[in-house]
Amino acid sequence: MSYRRSQSYLCGCGYFVGPTKHYLTRVRLDAHTTILSSTSRTTLKQIFSNPSPDEIKECLYTFPLFDGVSVVAFDCHIGSRILRGVVKERSQAKATFDRAVSRGETAGYLEQLPEASDVFSTRLGNIPANGEVHVNITYVGELKHDAEADGIRFTLPTRIAPRYGAVPSNLSSSNVREDGGIKITVDASVAEGSFIRGIQSPSHPIAVTMGSTSVSEDVEVAMHKASATLSLGSTELEKDFVLIVLNKDSGTPKAILESHPTIPNQRALMLTLVPRFSLPPSNPDIVFVADRSGSMAHNIPTLVAALKVFLKSLPVGVTFNICSFGSSCSFLWPKSKAYSRESLKEALDHVQTFSANYGGTETFAALKATIENRYTGVPCEVMLLTDGDIWSQESVFSYVNEEVKKSKFSLRVFALGIGDGVSHALIEGVARAGNGFAQTVNIGEKLDSKVIRMLKGALSPHTTDYSLEVNYRNEETDEGFEIVERVTDALKVMLSEEKSPQKPEAKESKTVSFFDYISKLAGQEKAPSADNDNADPFAHLPAISIPKFIQTPQDIPPLYPFSRTSVYLLYSSDIQKIPMSVTLRAKSDHGPLELEIPVEVLSTPGETIHQLAARKVILELEEHRGWIYEAKGTDDTENLLKDRYPSRFDELVQREAVRIGVRFQVGGKWSSFVAVQANDQVGATDEPNNTQASPRTMLDFEADVDKYESDQDRVFCAFDAEPFPRSASITPPAQGADFCSIPVTRSARTRSRVGKYKYATMLSHDTWASSHTDARFSAVGSTDRTGGRGSVRGAPQALSSFLSDRSRGAWADEDELSGFAETAAPPTGPKTDNEKVHAVIEMQDFEGWWELSEALAAVLDVGIEGSRSKEWVTMLVVKWLEVKMKGEGEVWELVVDKARAWLEGQVMGDDAEMKRLEEEVVGYFK
Numbered sequence: 001m002s003y004r005r006s007q008s009y010l011c012g013c014g015y016f017v018g019p020t021k022h023y024l025t026r027v028r029l030d031a032h033t034t035i036l037s038s039t040s041r042t043t044l045k046q047i048f049s050n051p052s053p054d055e056i057k058e059c060l061y062t063f064p065l066f067d068g069v070s071v072v073a074f075d076c077h078i079g080s081r082i083l084r085g086v087v088k089e090r091s092q093a094k095a096t097f098d099r100a101v102s103r104g105e106t107a108g109y110l111e112q113l114p115e116a117s118d119v120f121s122t123r124l125g126n127i128p129a130n131g132e133v134h135v136n137i138t139y140v141g142e143l144k145h146d147a148e149a150d151g152i153r154f155t156l157p158t159r160i161a162p163r164y165g166a167v168p169s170n171l172s173s174s175n176v177r178e179d180g181g182i183k184i185t186v187d188a189s190v191a192e193g194s195f196i197r198g199i200q201s202p203s204h205p206i207a208v209t210m211g212s213t214s215v216s217e218d219v220e221v222a223m224h225k226a227s228a229t230l231s232l233g234s235t236e237l238e239k240d241f242v243l244i245v246l247n248k249d250s251g252t253p254k255a256i257l258e259s260h261p262t263i264p265n266q267r268a269l270m271l272t273l274v275p276r277f278s279l280p281p282s283n284p285d286i287v288f289v290a291d292r293s294g295s296m297a298h299n300i301p302t303l304v305a306a307l308k309v310f311l312k313s314l315p316v317g318v319t320f321n322i323c324s325f326g327s328s329c330s331f332l333w334p335k336s337k338a339y340s341r342e343s344l345k346e347a348l349d350h351v352q353t354f355s356a357n358y359g360g361t362e363t364f365a366a367l368k369a370t371i372e373n374r375y376t377g378v379p380c381e382v383m384l385l386t387d388g389d390i391w392s393q394e395s396v397f398s399y400v401n402e403e404v405k406k407s408k409f410s411l412r413v414f415a416l417g418i419g420d421g422v423s424h425a426l427i428e429g430v431a432r433a434g435n436g437f438a439q440t441v442n443i444g445e446k447l448d449s450k451v452i453r454m455l456k457g458a459l460s461p462h463t464t465d466y467s468l469e470v471n472y473r474n475e476e477t478d479e480g481f482e483i484v485e486r487v488t489d490a491l492k493v494m495l496s497e498e499k500s501p502q503k504p505e506a507k508e509s510k511t512v513s514f515f516d517y518i519s520k521l522a523g524q525e526k527a528p529s530a531d532n533d534n535a536d537p538f539a540h541l542p543a544i545s546i547p548k549f550i551q552t553p554q555d556i557p558p559l560y561p562f563s564r565t566s567v568y569l570l571y572s573s574d575i576q577k578i579p580m581s582v583t584l585r586a587k588s589d590h591g592p593l594e595l596e597i598p599v600e601v602l603s604t605p606g607e608t609i610h611q612l613a614a615r616k617v618i619l620e621l622e623e624h625r626g627w628i629y630e631a632k633g634t635d636d637t638e639n640l641l642k643d644r645y646p647s648r649f650d651e652l653v654q655r656e657a658v659r660i661g662v663r664f665q666v667g668g669k670w671s672s673f674v675a676v677q678a679n680d681q682v683g684a685t686d687e688p689n690n691t692q693a694s695p696r697t698m699l700d701f702e703a704d705v706d707k708y709e710s711d712q713d714r715v716f717c718a719f720d721a722e723p724f725p726r727s728a729s730i731t732p733p734a735q736g737a738d739f740c741s742i743p744v745t746r747s748a749r750t751r752s753r754v755g756k757y758k759y760a761t762m763l764s765h766d767t768w769a770s771s772h773t774d775a776r777f778s779a780v781g782s783t784d785r786t787g788g789r790g791s792v793r794g795a796p797q798a799l800s801s802f803l804s805d806r807s808r809g810a811w812a813d814e815d816e817l818s819g820f821a822e823t824a825a826p827p828t829g830p831k832t833d834n835e836k837v838h839a840v841i842e843m844q845d846f847e848g849w850w851e852l853s854e855a856l857a858a859v860l861d862v863g864i865e866g867s868r869s870k871e872w873v874t875m876l877v878v879k880w881l882e883v884k885m886k887g888e889g890e891v892w893e894l895v896v897d898k899a900r901a902w903l904e905g906q907v908m909g910d911d912a913e914m915k916r917l918e919e920e921v922v923g924y925f926k
Contacts, residue, residue: 013048013124013133015059024048024059024133028181031156032214035188035245037254038152038272038564039608041140042069048133056127058101061135064157067118067424069141070615070666072607074673076108077134078127083108085673087665089537089658093674100676101125108675110137112668117393117619118157118425120667140611144439145274145564148449148890149200151246155424155440156184184230187213188245195223197246202445203420204241206230239420242442251276251564255582255597261605263663265573268610271468271582271597272566275559279590281459283317284379285336287370291386291418292354293326293361299419300356302441303385306416307351309451310383312841313894314339315459316901319375322347325366326358336375341846361386363426364396371403371411381458382413384430388423396426397623400433409464412436412558414454419443429623432553437563448834449890456894457560461588466556468567469583470549471596538655541648544641547627548572552616554627559586559593568613607664614664621657622669628656830859837888840877841895848902849874862924871906874899875917876924883925 013024028047033040044063050056065071074085085108088096093109100107109123120137127133146153188196199208206228211221214229228243251274260266288310290303307322314320319336320343323329332350337343363386374380404411413434415427422440431438439454441447470485550570559565567584579599586593620626631641642649654670661671830836839859844850849870856873857864860880868876878899881892907913 013059013061015056024050024056024127027132029183031182031184033154033156033184033186035143035152035154035186036608037190038143038566039140039612040143040154041138041608042156043073044135044137044139046135048135050127050129050131050133053129055129058123058125059127061122061124063120063122063137064118065120065139066141066155066157067428068615068619069139070611071110071112071120071137071139071673072611072666073136073138074108074110074122074667074675075136076106076124076675077136078106078108078124078131081106081677083675083677085110085675087661087667087671087673089662090670090672091537092535093672096674096676097123097125105677107677108135108673110667110673110675112672114394114669117429117622117669118423140608140615142272142566142612143564145251145562146244146450148446149244149246150562151197151244154186154243154245156241156243157424182230182232184241185214186228186243187215188226188228188247189213190224190247192222192224194248196226197248199226199228199243199245201228201230201241201243202442203239204230206243239442240422251562253595253597255579255599256609257579257599257601258607258609259602259605260607260610263573265576266610267571267575268613269470269569269571269579269582269599270566270609270612271568271584272564273559273595273597274564275561277559277561277593279461279588281315281456282379282461283315284319284381284458285375286314286318286320286381286383286458287323287336287374288320289323289325289366289370289382289384289386290354291326291361291363291384292324292356292358294356294359295361295387296418297356298443299387300354302418302443302447304351304354306385306418306441306447306451307354308348309448309891310455311344311347311351312844313452313455313898314344315894315898316847318459319378320347321373322350323366323370324354324358325362326356327360327362328358329362329366329369331369331373335373344846363388364392364399367396367413367430368399374411376407379410379462380407380412381436382411382434383454383458384413384415384427385418386415386427387419387421388415388417388426393423393426393429394623397429397433400430401624404433404435409435409462412458412462414438414458416441416450416454432557433623435557437557437560446834448888452890452894453560453562457563460558460560461590463558463586463588463593465585465587466558467585468551468556468569469585470569470579471581471583472577473580538651538658541651541655542645544628544631544652546572547631548575550613550617550627552613552620552626554620554625554630556584556586566612568609568616570610570613570617610664611666614660614666615668617660618657618666618668618671621653624653626653626656628653833885833888834891837881837885837891840881841892844877844895844899848898848900850877850899860924871903871917872920874903876921878903879918879921880925883922 013026014021015024016022025048026046027049028045030045031042032045033042048061076083076085083106087093090111093111097107097109104126106127107125109125111121113119113121122135122137124133124135143152143154145151186199188199190196196210198210199206207230209227209229211223211225213225213227216222216225224247226245230241253271253273255269255271257267257269260268288307290307292300292303296303311320316339318339320339321336322332324332332347363384367382367384370382371380374382400413404413411434413430414436415431415434415438417424417427417438417440420442424438424440427438427440430436437454437457439450441450472485548571552568552570556567557565578601581596581598583594583596617626621628629640629642632639633641633644641652645652657668658671660666661668667673830839836859840850840856843853843856850856850873851870852864852868852873856877860877862876862880878896881888881896885892903914903917907917
């Protein structure tokens with residue numbers, strides 16, 4: 001394996017002819033997602049073509065999935081054969097595949113890359129000449145809460161972004177042949193009684209249908225349903241597809257119990273909520289760890305904007321520092337400084353100098369240096385801002401996990417993923433290990449609310465000792481008293497040696513000669529039969545009974561307002577009682593916290609909650625956490641299993657992950673899908689075959705290739721210009737508008753040539769052509785670059801040449817666009833509400849007050865005569881924000897808190913004086 005920053009990896013199906021790698025043509029890509037409340041089920045259908053006259057022995061297909069999703073079905077259609085995948089232990093699955101291929105059979109094998117939980121690869125064997133390969137992959141996932149839009153956020157990764165580190169051997173950059181189109185359909189449904197307010201995409205133009213889904217047969221409009229579609233003439237997307245569903249009561253606490261359709265007496269419970277509570281903020285040490293590596297070239301403006309919001313919103317009383325990192329790391333100050341007027345100015349000036357000039361991406365070293373450099377006597381909040389583009393992720397997770405435990409949970413790590421190719425596996429994994437939470441911001445996407453929510457999370461007091469109790473009704477008494485069962489009490493397990501207290505009688509051993517003529521030389525021993533794929537690789541390990549409950553996450557992470565938290569319980573088959581409610585408890589310095597949630601029992605059996613729970617259990621085990629790390633034997637309540645079996649514990653962890661994966665047919669690091677002809681007989685065995693989705697959770701999806709062919713006329717315009725205002729965002733035009741559609745590539749060569757910030761806007765090419773002359777692009781049009789995907793219809797010839805270059809990722813140098821820069825309109829004052837709010841925040845003094853100036857009066861759009869006190873002006877700005885800028889409340893919330901705290905100090909708590917000030921200024925905004 002090579003150690004470098006990898007190039008951009010496309011989702012191609014590659015094979016070798018001699019030393020040369022070739023790729024099957026991808027004919028079609030269809031993705032259909034069904035969103036039910038806060039969960040999703042996605043089926044990816046990709047069609048590859050083998051145009052050669054020769055059979056292909058084996059090809060490799062690599063693709064990304066969102067971190068934490070659960071792959072629950074895999075099948076391949078090769079020629080006339082349909083191969084359905086089943087989950088087996090990794091080595092067994094690989095052996096089954098290899099043997100099928102060696103026999104000349106068509107076969108498929110799907111595995112998760114050990115280096116990253118969001119990258120998967122599929123091997124296809126014996127592809128017939130002049131044939132097609134249909135690969136279908138189904139996965140389920142829980143959706144994150146989007147603080148900016150106050151909705152649920154669905155992300156469909158479309159490529160493996162460039163990453164720094166040791167590149168896995170089964171990945172290689174490519175020129176994948178693309179011939180066909182892509183269609184993404186998302187159907188959303190919420191519980192009846194609620195309704196969907198809207199659907200939006202910050203990443204792509206979409207067509208939205210409200211009141212029905214793509215598979216709805218009812219003519220009647222139902223406001224709890226909606227559908228969105230993206231259809232393009234190319235199967236290649238250069239950035240993740242992001243969709244946000246805005247629905248009423250998306251964060252309401254729910255506890256749902258599901259029965260499995262094929263495993264007898266198997267149940268699973270999901271508790272999910274977006275907490276809404278308020279505790280007095282703390283004054284921790286906050287360290288911002290900012291990624292300034294080469295991969296951040298396009299993301300530096302977003303990074304700077306985020307840090308400015310963070311810094312201006314910090315409260316008095318905290319200490320803070322900034323760590324910049326790449327191949328190495330450096331701190332703004334040797335140790336964190338108290339938040340003051342001087343330290344704030346120094347930090348803002350420092351952030352203004354940021355560029356992507358730190359080389360590689362050594363995230364582990366930066367986090368280690370930050371944690372070792374922190375003040376140990378106070379809570380520490382680490383805020384990681386990165387695109388997450390590294391391969392070596394497991395070492396980062398393990399280190400953060402151990403340091404959080406060592407700190408007795410006084411250390412927390414939050415992650416903000418920046419850019420269009422974020423590694424969700426890294427930012428989500430770091431946040432899980434660090435007891436924080438993660439959020440992402442795409443280029444051009446509004447970030448203010450996300451930054452403020454993250455800062456409020458960091459300022460929230462540390463809550464500890466989370467526990468979950470299951471409450472049952474006592475059916476044996478008329479009074480119906482509750483029976484309360486604490487989940488963690490179930491972690492005492494029966495071991496195999498406990499079941500056999502009497503040792504068997506010793507048998508007399510046969511004497512062995514030191515020199516035996518019959519014995520084989522080393523290396524000549526008979527190998528075990530290769531035909532036995534079902535041999536138990538864990539047979540030598542001690543048997544461990546399964547707890548009554550498996551809770552995941554095992555240690556419930558801190559709950560943060562407006563950040564979704566989900567906890568799952570997998571019941572053992574021995575438990576027959578139906579829970580009445582669950583109670584979540586925690587402790588804080590301000591008193592206990594508690595919430596009881598009634599349990600809703602689903603009337604129809606299903607697999608979705610089981611599969612989500614199973615994947616979360618497996619993911620915890622892969623990240624060195626989970627129930628088995630806390631388990632003890634019933635005969636030894638002092639020693640944990642990991643202390644009792646130190647030399648075998650890693651194998652015990654792996655065995656448990658494989659058991660869960662095989663039982664619920666969920667892939668993972670140690671269990672893989674294998675699709676061979678013999679799987680048609682799997683249904684006759686004891687293992688459940690869960691490749692068929694239940695009627696409740698899967699909807700039939702029929703691709704409609706022709707419906708949106710008009711989208712091929714859309715064009716995506718990218719050009720050099722001055723950097724965005726920090727509040728700038730890209731808003732897709734209304735449905736039916738003409739768009740441009742040339743994606744921006746992120747190759748290393750392109751990034752190295754970027755001077756000014758490259759950004760994109762969407763507009764009708766007819767509108768553009770009518771208001772811009774060819775002369776504006778004469779410098780671009782005169783270049784000698786040719787080629788590309790063809791000219792843009794209706795656009796000037798020079799613009800067509802410019803766009804053709806950009807379609808190949810060949811960005812112009814700054815001097816090539818000098819003609820455009822010279823004729824660009826001069827910058828104007830803030831126009832949008834968001835821009836006005838940011839302009840006002842820039843004028844606020846460190847202590848929280850404003851003073852009167854022409855610039856401030858212009859933004860507020862008020863006429864003020866004479867001189868005014870700071871108290872009066874500060875109250876004026878506060879009321880302007882509260883009255884005129886209600887829609888931007890997430891942006892100015894902490895700023896107003898700081899202003900009101902300053903005013904309280906100035907009037908010495910005089911409520912009458914505060915009221916007088918309010919009455920004087922409020923008239924300006926009536």
